[in-house]
Amino acid sequence: MENLSFNPLHSDSEIPYHLLLLADETKEAIDQYIFKSDIYLLHDGQEDIAVMALCKISDTELEIKNIAVIESYRSKGIGSILMNKAKEIARENHYKTLTVGTSDTGFQQIRFYEKNGFIKTRIRKDFFIENYPSPIFENGLQMRDMVLLTHYLAE
Secondary structure, eight states, X not given: OTTEEEEEOOTTSOOOHHHHTTTSSOHHHHHTTGGGEEEEEEEETTEEEEXXXXXXXXXXXXXXXXXXXXXXXXXXXXXXXXXXXXXXXXXXXXXXXXXXXXXXXXXXXXHHHHHTTOEEEEXXXXXHHHHOSSOOEETTEEOOOEEXXXXXOOO
């Protein structure tokens, strides 16, 4: 992993749906935010190993819309590398908060975000019921609400 590089996706590049779909259920769901987002890829040598999509919500808030790591690189600190890059990008662009949303059934993801300095701040009731055509299950439970977590950036 000594050959890691982090780069923005060029506007004329193909959208890496194969990576984005690791963290979102459908291409249609991704298309709701991806064209308003900046996409970043993490590479190990020539291999794309992770993706992150960041979207400006307001002049003070940047949201992580998608973050995904290929299976063979999980549990190796790659997610935390991406979190640090997101915080760095947010600070450089003078945002006050960095937010992320995940399912109320995503216990592992919630722990990951909290470990990386995020706190639970809001709930979007019935988000997964209203925005996806079919029920989605995670950890044996139907996904219903979106938990929003916020990281407050230091000045």
